[in-house]
């Protein structure tokens with residue numbers, strides 16, 4: 077398998093988000109979970125998105141994992157590697173976007189790396205280096221309350237600089253509006269000044285097409301699905317993509333079996349989606365404190381609840397709760413310990429539900445998805461049709477339970493009726 081574009085995603089929902097965008101823009105794409113075993117039968121594709129769970133880990137762990145993935149992608153012919161970060165720039169104060177960016181740049185021979193999380197289709201825009209979420213500055217948006225990576229500064233040049241050894245520059249909107257040559261000139265000027273990376277403004281898809289055109293001339297870039305859109309369209313325009321046939325058809329064959337939603341995201345969007353789902357299907361709200369103090373009992377109780385209901389139709393099991401309740405739990409048990417313990421519990425519940433016949437599974441939350449997919453041992457996914465902007469249906473490849481339809485929903489994505497919409501498509 078020789079590929080054109082490689083990507084390393086710092087969480088699993090972000091990986092499927094990007095894979096959706098690349099597919100929609102003409103690239104045959106597959107999503108892997110880590111580096112796949114050489115024996116895994118992967119389809120002939122133009123792009124591979126390697127899912128990693130490194131958004132909230134220690135910087136050196138993220139750098140090491142990303143470096144291994146980058147070498148694997150280059151070994152399969154990737155001429156460009158995109159480090160897929162969150163469109164809301166989610167990262168801990170200690171990193172990891174800066175350290176991974178510097179390591180990938182060094183591996184690629186240096187230079188100033190283009191960075192933009194803009195994804196206008198989902199309301200993420202960047203202006204004068206400041207990130208806006210549906211018109212709100214990042215630090216005034218719901219992302220300020222993220223359980224693991226609360227975002228307190230919308231100025232991405234400052235945020236990136238705080239995580240980086242080198243200087244961080246800005247490619248402002250007037251430069252982007254000037255087209256690829258103007259952006260290239262600005263990037264060259266920043267490189268001459270010794271900048272390690274440059275935050276690029278983007279408000280419209282046309283800005284992303286410009287940035288994708290320039291990024292593709294370099295070996296590495298950093299961004300969210302918006303930059304993926306620009307890279308994909310630049311590749312198709314270059315004539316290097318053998319076919320732009322939509323390949324999601326392979327992924328939608330019905331699988332039958334029971335259906336379940338596992339929610340760990342505490343985003344405002346997911347909380348709304350759970351509330352709407354409650355009007356149409358059984359919803360169990362787990363006791364987060366018992367998941368920390370009596371996990372096996374709470375898991376057993378949840379599985380008994382599920383066993384009485386999942387024959388009749390889809391069920392929802394959620395740990396998700398309000399920012400206030402999250403903060404209260406974290407104040408008593410710690411942010412990291414709470415998050416990982418709840419991920420472990422929700423993934424254990426998911427795995428047992430699959431053992432009892434669930435083959436159509438929706439997971440809400442990036443870290444929650446990572447824990448669940450790892451617990452199930454799923455090595456890769458075919459990309460199916462889009463359910464909502466940034467959220468495709470996926471079909472498993474090579475997992476021991478047999479083929480499943482899976483949706484890994486980014487916490488902030490999807491409309492209020494997302495769960496019913498997804499389950500109606502996942503037959």
Ligand SMILES: Nc1ncnc2c1ncn2[C@@H]1O[C@H](COP(=O)(O)OP(=O)(O)O)[C@@H](O)[C@H]1O
Pocket residue numbers: 089222223224340341342343364395396397401402405406414415416417418419440441442443444445485486487488
């Ligand atoms: N009730 C809760 N209290 C504290 N943390 C929680 C609760 N429910 C879920 N979590 C944790 O919050 C984090 C949510 O992160 P993630 O799954 O990535 O969602 P998102 O996609 O919204 O970022 C996970 O670590 C999860 O275990």
Ligand SMILES: O=C(O)[C@H](O)C(=O)COP(=O)(O)O
Pocket residue numbers: 087089090091093161162163164300301441442443466485486487488489
């Ligand atoms: O918002 C994005 O770019 C991606 O969909 C993503 O990274 C989502 O991460 P989350 O943890 O599921 O919010």
